[in-house]
Amino acid sequence: MAATQGTNVVFPPPAGSAVDLLIVAGEHSGDEHAARMVRELRTRHPELRIAALGGPKLGASGAQLLHDLTASSVVGFVEVLKHYPYFRALFAETLRWIETHRPRAVCLVDYPGFNLRLAAALRERGLSGKGGGTIKTLYYISPQIWAWKAGRRFAMARDLDAMAVIFPFERNCYADTALPVEFVGHPFLAADYLAPVRHDPAGPVLLLPGSRRQAVARIFPVLLEGFRAFGERPAVVLYPSETILRVLQQARPPANVQFVAMAEPEALGQAPIAASAVLTSSGTMSMHCALAGIPGAIAYRANPLTYYLGRLVVKVPYIGIANLLLNEPMYPEFIQGAATPAALASELRSCLHDRARAERTADQAARLRAMLRVSASGSPAEWVAAQL
Incomplete structure (x- = not known):
């Protein structure tokens, strides 16, 4: 692990010679x-x-984990500005490490605010193939250029050697560039994918506030108040790390709310976690729930300035990816002040007592799975291996 004190970030050398x-x-x-x-x-x-610069799962996969980036993940303009000195030091150390140790390839996974800048810097310093160097620069999981900043695709074609996308329509987003783009299937439909959740009409309510500290601190109290107003059955909260658990516990939930680590679903005696309905943020876990056919709703609250600025640049009808893919509200969205306890409690009652809604959700989940099935051309690992 890296040594981190304030803005002092230092990564260890590779475990081997290269x-x-x-x-x-x-x-x-x-x-x-x-x-x-x-x-x-x-x-x-x-x-x-x-x-890898990543998180605990990458470390457990067998990669040498140089630094835990997930421990400091933030979202939004205001939040990034607050942590700017740390991210500046992190970026400089990442460049230094790459320049010193010269990996054959760098695979950037999502995280566009950091990773696209890194790809540009590698080219500008002459380290990447696009800059005349030897390091191949790959990108897995495209930024959402179909939602905002579509013009980024031209800079990406300038800086990247290849792109792998997880939504089939994303290939067309790059059709007017020279960037090689391959659809490799959605990871939640991979052969070894183990769904963390499943639908059970008799199960508890699932509360999913996300994985970023600042967002969880804003969203979880909203979900909790909606659940309190509903009051018909217990709830389960899945959390990704001990850092997030501490944030969740500050909301002082009632005794019928149970916390379960996402890496340890066996804590409930079953895997995947059963849920009758879900209140969720708009992140990755909402897709797990959508593919499992769990009815629910999205609630989201951001820093007011972040939300205002985001509304100026994001031009999509929904914030939930399942809703966007289906072009209809599989999960009704309650954003900022609309996310009231009464509104969320009403959604939970509808999820549990409206048979037509349950049937509609099951149909939408089947359509999503058909749309995102794993590509016949190969997995992300096969794509990376071919690039190497």
Whole structure:
């Protein structure tokens, strides 16, 4: 692990004499997807030497974890500005490490605010293939250019050697560039995917506030108040890390709310976790629930300035990815002041007592699974191996 004190960030050298692949994944979802890719890579190509800037799942996958990026993941303009000195030091150390140890390839996983800048810097310093160097620069899981900042695709074509996407329509988003783009299937439909949740009409309510500290601190009290107003059955809260658990506990939930670590679903005596309905943020876990056919609703609250600025640049009808893919509200969205206890409690009652809604949710889940099935052309690991 890296030594981090304030803005002093230092990564260790590679465990061996050299490294074939450096993975950079700054969020919990990227850590999970990249870890699955590394496990397959190590099975197929055990000789590969892999290092990572990511999280605990990448570390457990067999990659050498240089620094836990997920522990400091933030979202929003205001939040990033508050932590700017740390991110500036982190970026400089990442560049220094790459320049010193020269991996054969760098695979950037989502996390566009950091990773796209890193790709540009590698080119500008002459380290990447696009800059005349030897390091191949890959990108797995495209930024949502279909939602905002579509013009980024031209800079990405300038800086990247190849892109792997998880939604089939994303290939067309890059059709007017020279960037090679391949659909590799959605990771939640991979052969070894183990769903963390399943639908059970008799199960508890699921509360999913997300994985970023600042967002969880705003969203969880909203979900909790909606659940309190509902009051018909117990709830389960899945959390990704001890850091997030401490934030959740500050809300002082009632005794019928149970916390379960996402890495340890057996804590409830069953895997996956059964749920009758869900109140969720708009993040990755909402897709797990959508694919499992769990009825529910999305609640989201951001810093007011972050939300205002976001509304100026984001031009999509929904914030939930399942809603966007289906072009209809599988999960009704309650944003900012609309996320009231009464509104969320009403949604939970509808989820549990409206048979037509349950049937509609099951149909929508089946359509999503058909849309996102794993590509016949190969997995993300096969794509990376072919690039190497």
